Structure formats: structure tokens, C-alpha cells
Amino acid sequence: MSYLVADRLTKTYGTADAEVVALNRVGFEIAAGEFVAVMGESGSGKSTLLSILGAMNAPSEGTLFVDDIDVYQLPIERQADFRREYLGFVFQHFHLVPYLTVLENVMLPLVTTRFRAARKHAMAQEALAWVGLADKVGRLPAEVSGGEKERVALARAIVNNPPVLLADEPTGSLDSRTSGEVMTLLQNLNQGGTTIVMVTHSEACATYAERVLRLADGRLVDADPGDAGGALHPGKPLQVVAGLSA
Amino acid sequence: MKLRHIALKNILRRKAKSGFVLAGLVVGVATVVGIITYVEAMTADINHKLEKYGANILVVPHTDQLSLSYGGLSLGGVSFDMRELSEASVARIHEIKNNRNLAAVGPVALGAVEIGGQRVLLAGVDFKVAPVLKPWWQVDGRLPGVGEVMLGHDAARILQLSVGDPVEVAGRPLAVSGVLAATGSQDDQILFTTLGQAQTVLGKEGQVSMVEVAALCEACPIEEMTRQISGVLPGARVMGIQQVVKGRMETLHQFQRFSYGISAVMLFIGGLVVLVTLMGNVRERTEEIGIFRAIGFRQRHVMAVVFMEAGLVSAVAGVLGFVLGVGGAWLGLWLRGAGHRPAVGMAPELFCGAVLIAVVVGLCASAYPARMAARMDPNQALRAL
Structure with missing residues (x-):
């Protein structure tokens, strides 16, 4: 069963006279637990697609359903809740907050949740242990290597156990051993x-x-775009995951 | 970790900019506190000086008396219906609404007596309140008790009496307990004795000729005090020594208005410093705010971080501004030089007010930057990749 359904996603920038089509009727379905790579040349629309999948860039046309939720029909603040509860992000350049320690960076997605401080702490330490950085909790991002930063970013992305992880060039800044x-x-x-x-x-x-x-x-050139229109996914309200909502 | 930890860590990370915001607000708050403290100290000083003037309200009976004086030469008065006030009615002065502002109430019984063939004015006064009503008195000897009189400087000279001498007043043998040093006032020509003794000598038991009142006018204008006393003593004429009070208070109020105007301008400038600096901060933190939004911070969470930063810095600015303001006022009064130096108080309500003003100005000035941060498109964080 499809967990993520993108239907005819289109994104245009600029006015009618100088319109740039970044994404043109892209559609696909991804099953729960699937691992999908998105590839293409620079300017092919990969980052635009990822930002749309990340509930941060409303498409000009088309719909996005995740777990039967029509993401862009959610009010702006509920989209933030959706990101917190459903998505984890790993960025190419890590985007760690420089004045927070490794542990605090990993705890960031939990800051606005209702979990107790001890539980937030335990969750962050567990995530850091999973990526092999249990001994680096007190360091600042500037005090760890590039590979370790990427692992901190990964720990931050998974700390609240999101069902979907979006990664943009997660190994783009790393050597081959660390990439592996x-x-x-x-x-x-x-x-x-x-x-x-x-x-x-x-x-x-x-x-x-x-x-x-x-x-x-x-455009999507090497995949079955499918045709998962909105009619098949009437949408459901965003279910609040216990404890995660602020 | 909570939102306030992020706010605090960001303040500590951007020490220079936080310091700039702090300085802007400190100057504004210190100006306000300094001016308020200075004005309050000056008001207290004026009141202190006015108290030194002694009585500032006179209560006399209504009379149909025509004054016969011309060019400073008094020819005596013609009294058609001289009345006295009863002692019982004098007690009602203490029942006025602003009775806490009454520093002293001194009934006086007046009348002429004959001593050695000279007609002299005898005044019976309450010597318990004399130090408040007549603070300028300097007595050679001591204040009189029962069977004693005190002479004014001129009266002692003209009657050729000194401390310890016996004197017969209206056929009663009394002793001179003291002589007043020259005051330059009518007191120099008067004989003073206790109120009860004067009433007996003058045949005015239970009656007084006038009442002198010393009112503290810090919390209550003198006009209001005279109005209230008139209310409880409808048969009396109540007169305030208004010129001195009005003149000095008016000058102070003009200074107050001008100073508050300056304070408002300084606070406005402090607010602008906060606004401009925080807007710069928010622009610098585009990526960071984008990350916050990307990982699920709501707009209100981002606003809360900016408000907390502004609030924390503003509260510290309030405390520092208070200390600097009070210190500045103290320095100003110290530089003012000789004479009575008013006390500068560390009023808790002024401290709370200073912190409150700083926080309110800080939060108001940070409202626009906070809104700007909250409305930032989270997609900007991904674009920065």
C-alpha cells in the first residue's frame, strides 16, 4: 500500500512572461518502508521536489498525500506539526546550530514537544548512540569532523522516530569511507x-x-509516474502522535 | 532543553549585539529612573524646606474686623464682632481626610495684658508642637511650664527682664523661664506661656484665638488641605501660605514635564536600537530559523525565541538602568553642592517600574523582528544547501 503519493506535482516560478517550470507534472507512489533515490542533473528539479515532499514548498499544481493526509491542505502551523511528527531531514551541509552542543542539536526537534526533559535527554542520547557518537554529546559542531557532523544531523533527523526520512545529498560533503x-x-x-x-x-x-x-x-523520466489522483485519497485529518504535539 | 535555552545561548553567543541592545535600553531606562529619582529627591527637599518654614496654614475665626494700616504703619484694628474658636472644634482638624499630612496643629490663645504699666500681647501656645511650628526659635533658658512665661527678644529688652526674674502678669506672679533670640518677626514682642495658663489669665477658658497648622504638602496640595479644614470648621477662615508653595512646586512641575518628555524620547531611541539590532539578528539567522521551521517549530515557537531573547536582555537592562539612574541622580544631587542634600532612595516600586518599562519597550520593539522571523519561509533553509 502506498504511504507517500505525489500526483502531478508542478512548480513554477516567476510571472507568465518569464515563467520557469521547476517541476512538471511529476507523480509517483512510495510504499511504507521503501528506500527511494532521486537522481538527476543539476537544475533537474530534485531539490524542488524534496522541498515539496518536505511540506515546505507548496506546489503550483498537484497534490501530495502522506499517510492519507493531504499535506498542502493543512493550515500553515499544522504543516509545521506534520514536519515534526512525520518527517526527518538530513541536509547536505549538516545545518547544525553552531552555538548548541551535539546533544542539544539532536534534541532540537523535541524542544517543542511535551516530553519531559529526562525523556528528551534519553531519546537524544539513544539517537546519538545509534549513530556511534555517544561520547561526543558535549561538543560543539565546530569540534567534530565532517563525518561526525553528518551523523549528528542523521541523529537529529531520527530522534523523534519519524516514519519518513528526507535526505538531500547526505554524502555530498564526505569522503568515500565516511560516505559508506x-x-x-x-x-x-x-x-x-x-x-x-x-x-x-x-x-x-x-x-x-x-x-x-x-x-x-x-520531469520524471525513469519511473512509472502512476496516476494517484486526489479522488483516490480524500484525505484525513493529521493524527497527533502522543506527546509530540506542542 | 526548552525554547528559553535556545534564547539564552544565542544571547551569550552574540555578546556584542546583545550588549548593543542592552546599552540602548540601559540609557533610556537610566534616564527615566534618574529623572524620576532626581525630581522625587528635589520634591522631598522642597517639602523639607517648607517644613522648616513652620506653619503654612492659619485658622482664624470669622470676624468683621477692618484693618487700619497704611504704608506698613499699623494703626490698630476696630473689631465689631470678634469671635473665638472652641478647643473642641480645633480637635476636628485631625478628622480631615488628609490628616496624615498634618505635621502639627498648634492652637493659640491671644490677648493683651499689662505688665509694669505696658500693654503686651500674651500668647498661650502648645509647646509640644512648637519645635515643628516654630523651628527657628532659639531659647535662652527653657520653654515655660506652669507658672512661667517666655519673653520675646524685644519684650525682654523693653520690660528689662531676664531669665529667672519674677514677673506679675494680670496680677498673677510668674517667673521668666527663657528669652527668645531675635527672630525678626512679631514673636520678638510677645510673651509666651502655656495654652491653659494663657486661657486662665485672659479669661478665655476652652477657647483659642487662632490655630497654626503645619501641613506636609508632598502628597497633597496646600489648597486641598485648606479646603478640607474649612469643611470641618465652617465658622473659621482658613488661609494657606500659598505663594511659597505654589511658586516652588510650579517650577518643579515644569522641570518634571520637560524631563519626562526627554525620558520618552530616550526610551523611543532605545526601542529603535532594539528594533534595528534585532532585525539584523533575524536576517543573519535566516538559515538557523529555516532549520527550526523545517524540523517542526511553529511560527509562534520562533516568535517566542525572539521575544525571550529581547525580554531577557530588556530585564537586565531594566536592572542596570535602575542602578545607573539612581547613581546618576545621586551624583547630580552631590554635584549640586552645599545646603541640604536630599536623600536618594532605592524605591522598590521604581525598581519594578524600571524593569517593567524596559521589558515592555524591548518586547514592543522586538514585535516586528519576531513576526519577520516567524513568517520566514522554511524552504529558504533548503535553498541554502
Whole structure:
């Protein structure tokens, strides 16, 4: 059964005279627990697609359903709740907050939840232990290596156990050995049931995925786009995961 | 970890900018506190000086008396219906609404007596309140008790009496307990004795000729005090020594108005410093705020972080501004030089007010930057990749 359904996603920028089509009627379905790689040349629309899947960039046309929730029909603040409860992000350049320690960076997605301080602490330490950084909790991001930063970012993305992980070039800044370690972590995570959508330029990284979606000029060129229209997914209210809602 | 930890850590990380916001607010708050403290100290000082003037309200019976004086030369008065006040009615002065502002109430019995062939004015006064009503008195000897009189400086000279001498007043043998040093006032020509003794000598038992009142006018205008006393003594004429009080208070009020205007401008400038600095902060933190939004911070969470930062810095600015303001006022009064130096108090309500003003200005000024941060598109964080 499809967990994530993108239907005819279109994103245009600019006015009618100088309109740029970043994404053109892209549609696909991803099952729960699937590991999908998105590949394509620079400017093919990968990042735009990822930002739309991340509930941060409303499409000009088309719909996105995750767990039968029509994401862009949610009010703006509920979209924030959706991101907190359903999604984890791993960014290419880590995007750690420089004045917070490794542990505090990992705890960030839990800050606005109702969990007690001790539980937040335990969850963050568990996530850091899972990525092998249990001994680096008190360090600042500037005091750890690039590979460790990526693992901190991964720990932050999974600390609240989101069902979907979105990763944008997670190994883009890493050497091949460290890249392999990070991809292994992603694979382990996927085997634990997390749905992963990963944007990558690397064919080697793409081999970890079960399926590859290829984009060119904003169109999907190497996948069955399917036709999962809104009629099939009437939508349901965003279910609040116990304890996560602020 | 909570939102306030993020706010606190960001303040500590951006020490220079936080310091700039702090300085802007401290100057504004210190100005307000300094001016208020200075004005209050000056008001207290004026009141202190007015108290030194002694009685500032006179209560006399209604009379149909025509004054016969011309060019400073008094030719005596013609009294058609001279009345006295009863002692019982004098007690009603203590029943006025602002009775806490009564520093002293001194009934006086007046009448002429003959001593050695000279007609002299005898005044019976309550010597318990004399130090408040006549603070300028300097007595050679001591204040009189029963069977004693005190002479004014001129009266002692003209009657050729000194401390310890016997004197017969209206056929009663009394002793001179003291002589007043020259005051330059009518007191120099008067004989003073206790109120009860004067009433007996003058045949005015239970009656007084006038009442002198010393009112503290800090919390209550003198006009209001005279109105209230008139209310409880409808048969009396109540007169305030208004010129002195009005003149000095009016000057102070003009200074107050001007100073509060300056304070408002300083606070406005402090608010602008907060606004501009926080807007710069928010722009610098675009990526960080984008990350917060991307991982599920609501708009109100982002606003809360900005407000907490502004609130924390503002509260510290309030405390520092209070200390600096009070210190500045103290310095100003110290530099003012000789004379009575008013006390500068660390009033708790002023401290709370200073912190409150700083926080309110800080929060108001940070409202726009907070809104700007909250409405930031989280997609900007991904674009920065």
C-alpha cells in the first residue's frame, strides 16, 4: 500500500512572461518502508521536489498525500506539526546550530514537544548512540569532523522516530569511507521500517536504494509516474502522535 | 532543553549585539529612573524646606474686623464682632481626610495684658508642637511650664527682664523661664506661656484665638488641605501660605514635564536600537530559523525565541538602568553642592517600574523582528544547501 503519493506535482516560478517550470507534472507512489533515490542533473528539479515532499514548498499544481493526509491542505502551523511528527531531514551541509552542543542539536526537534526533559535527554542520547557518537554529546559542531557532523544531523533527523526520512545529498560533503558509513546507517534505518527518500548524484549511493526516480528538466523520466489522483485519497485529518504535539 | 535555552545561548553567543541592545535600553531606562529619582529627591527637599518654614496654614475665626494700616504703619484694628474658636472644634482638624499630612496643629490663645504699666500681647501656645511650628526659635533658658512665661527678644529688652526674674502678669506672679533670640518677626514682642495658663489669665477658658497648622504638602496640595479644614470648621477662615508653595512646586512641575518628555524620547531611541539590532539578528539567522521551521517549530515557537531573547536582555537592562539612574541622580544631587542634600532612595516600586518599562519597550520593539522571523519561509533553509 502506498504511504507517500505525489500526483502531478508542478512548480513554477516567476510571472507568465518569464515563467520557469521547476517541476512538471511529476507523480509517483512510495510504499511504507521503501528506500527511494532521486537522481538527476543539476537544475533537474530534485531539490524542488524534496522541498515539496518536505511540506515546505507548496506546489503550483498537484497534490501530495502522506499517510492519507493531504499535506498542502493543512493550515500553515499544522504543516509545521506534520514536519515534526512525520518527517526527518538530513541536509547536505549538516545545518547544525553552531552555538548548541551535539546533544542539544539532536534534541532540537523535541524542544517543542511535551516530553519531559529526562525523556528528551534519553531519546537524544539513544539517537546519538545509534549513530556511534555517544561520547561526543558535549561538543560543539565546530569540534567534530565532517563525518561526525553528518551523523549528528542523521541523529537529529531520527530522534523523534519519524516514519519518513528526507535526505538531500547526505554524502555530498564526505569522503568515500565516511560516505559508506553514513549509507550503511541509512540502510539500517530503512530496514527498521523508516521510509527514505534520498536525493543524490552518486550512483554508488543510489545502489543502496530499492528504487531510483530520475528527473530531467523537471520531469520524471525513469519511473512509472502512476496516476494517484486526489479522488483516490480524500484525505484525513493529521493524527497527533502522543506527546509530540506542542 | 526548552525554547528559553535556545534564547539564552544565542544571547551569550552574540555578546556584542546583545550588549548593543542592552546599552540602548540601559540609557533610556537610566534616564527615566534618574529623572524620576532626581525630581522625587528635589520634591522631598522642597517639602523639607517648607517644613522648616513652620506653619503654612492659619485658622482664624470669622470676624468683621477692618484693618487700619497704611504704608506698613499699623494703626490698630476696630473689631465689631470678634469671635473665638472652641478647643473642641480645633480637635476636628485631625478628622480631615488628609490628616496624615498634618505635621502639627498648634492652637493659640491671644490677648493683651499689662505688665509694669505696658500693654503686651500674651500668647498661650502648645509647646509640644512648637519645635515643628516654630523651628527657628532659639531659647535662652527653657520653654515655660506652669507658672512661667517666655519673653520675646524685644519684650525682654523693653520690660528689662531676664531669665529667672519674677514677673506679675494680670496680677498673677510668674517667673521668666527663657528669652527668645531675635527672630525678626512679631514673636520678638510677645510673651509666651502655656495654652491653659494663657486661657486662665485672659479669661478665655476652652477657647483659642487662632490655630497654626503645619501641613506636609508632598502628597497633597496646600489648597486641598485648606479646603478640607474649612469643611470641618465652617465658622473659621482658613488661609494657606500659598505663594511659597505654589511658586516652588510650579517650577518643579515644569522641570518634571520637560524631563519626562526627554525620558520618552530616550526610551523611543532605545526601542529603535532594539528594533534595528534585532532585525539584523533575524536576517543573519535566516538559515538557523529555516532549520527550526523545517524540523517542526511553529511560527509562534520562533516568535517566542525572539521575544525571550529581547525580554531577557530588556530585564537586565531594566536592572542596570535602575542602578545607573539612581547613581546618576545621586551624583547630580552631590554635584549640586552645599545646603541640604536630599536623600536618594532605592524605591522598590521604581525598581519594578524600571524593569517593567524596559521589558515592555524591548518586547514592543522586538514585535516586528519576531513576526519577520516567524513568517520566514522554511524552504529558504533548503535553498541554502
